[in-house]
Amino acid sequence: MSAESYLKPEVLNQIKRLDLRAQMVVRGFLQGLHASPYHGFSVEFSEHRRYSKGDDPKTIDWLVYAKTDKYYVKRYESETNLTGYLMMDLSRSMGFTHRQQFSKFEYSICLAASLCYLMIMQQDPVGLLTFSDKLRANLPARSRRSQVTDLLAQLSRLKPEGETDLGDSLHRVAAMLPHRSLLMIFSDLLGDPEPVYRALAQLRHAGHDVILFHILDESEVHFPYDGPVEFEDPETGQKMPVDATEIRQDYLEAIEEFREGYRERCSKLRVDYVPLDTSMPFDKALTEYLSSRQSRF
Known part of the structure; x- marks a missing residue:
C-alpha cells in the first residue's frame, strides 16, 4: 500500500479525530512518562x-x-521531552489478512501513524525502527510536523517478507538507545516467546518504557473456518491440511493461552501488553488503550 493510501482524507480524519477525542487522556499519558534524569543544552x-x-x-x-x-x-x-520509537515487524506473516480492510502490517501502520501524530502534538520526538530477522530501516526521532508524512512514506516502501526474530532485534535496540525512551512495538509475535521476554526484561532494566501491541488478524483470533482447509505458514511456506471444524476448540484454547502467557509475563515486567485484532477500528482501539492506561495510574 502506498503512502497516498494512508494519507487518504478518511484515514487522516480518523487520526485527527483520535487526537480531539483523547486529547486530555493523551496529554496525561505522555506527560506521565516525561520524567528524565538527563540534562540537555536547550536554551528554551x-x-x-x-x-x-x-x-x-x-x-x-x-x-x-x-x-x-x-x-x-x-x-x-x-x-522533559520524551523520545519515542515505533518498532514495526516486517515479517511475511504481518502481510496476512482474511477479510478485513487492512492486513496486520497495514493496521499497525495506522496505529503507528496515530501515535506519531499524537506525540508530535505534544512536541515529543518520535522515530521509526523496523525489523524481520534483523533490524532494518530506521527514521531518526524528530518532533517536526512532517514526521508523520515521512514515517508513512518510509513504511509505504517496505513489504512484509521473510522470517522474524523479535528477541534478537529487541536486544540490539536495547544496546543502541542512548537514554530512557518509550518503545512502541507492533508485531503478531509469531515465534518463540522466551527470547522476547528476556529482551523485554533487558529494556525495562535499562529504564525504558515499553508498549507491546500484539496485532492479530480477526480470523487468527476467532477462527471462522469450517470443514477441510489447507493452511500455509506465511514465513516458511509449509502447508498443512486440517479439518477446521474438528480443531476449532483446541485452536481457540491455544491462542488464548498464547495471549494470556504474554499478558502475565508482561505484567510482571511492567510492560504494557495490548492484544488487538484487525476487526477493531484502529482509532477506537488506541483510544480505549490510552484511556485504560490513564485509569490505572
Whole structure:
C-alpha cells in the first residue's frame, strides 16, 4: 500500500479525530512518562524545580530566589521531552489478512501513524525502527510536523517478507538507545516467546518504557473456518491440511493461552501488553488503550 493510501482524507480524519477525542487522556499519558534524569543544552526555559545537592549553582534562578528566599533552578525542554520509537515487524506473516480492510502490517501502520501524530502534538520526538530477522530501516526521532508524512512514506516502501526474530532485534535496540525512551512495538509475535521476554526484561532494566501491541488478524483470533482447509505458514511456506471444524476448540484454547502467557509475563515486567485484532477500528482501539492506561495510574 502506498503512502497516498494512508494519507487518504478518511484515514487522516480518523487520526485527527483520535487526537480531539483523547486529547486530555493523551496529554496525561505522555506527560506521565516525561520524567528524565538527563540534562540537555536547550536554551528554551520550561519550568523551575527546587535546587538539590549536585546541581550546578550557575543554573539557580536568582530572580526567583529574591522573591521566595529559596533556591530554584531552571529546567529545560530537553529535560522533559520524551523520545519515542515505533518498532514495526516486517515479517511475511504481518502481510496476512482474511477479510478485513487492512492486513496486520497495514493496521499497525495506522496505529503507528496515530501515535506519531499524537506525540508530535505534544512536541515529543518520535522515530521509526523496523525489523524481520534483523533490524532494518530506521527514521531518526524528530518532533517536526512532517514526521508523520515521512514515517508513512518510509513504511509505504517496505513489504512484509521473510522470517522474524523479535528477541534478537529487541536486544540490539536495547544496546543502541542512548537514554530512557518509550518503545512502541507492533508485531503478531509469531515465534518463540522466551527470547522476547528476556529482551523485554533487558529494556525495562535499562529504564525504558515499553508498549507491546500484539496485532492479530480477526480470523487468527476467532477462527471462522469450517470443514477441510489447507493452511500455509506465511514465513516458511509449509502447508498443512486440517479439518477446521474438528480443531476449532483446541485452536481457540491455544491462542488464548498464547495471549494470556504474554499478558502475565508482561505484567510482571511492567510492560504494557495490548492484544488487538484487525476487526477493531484502529482509532477506537488506541483510544480505549490510552484511556485504560490513564485509569490505572
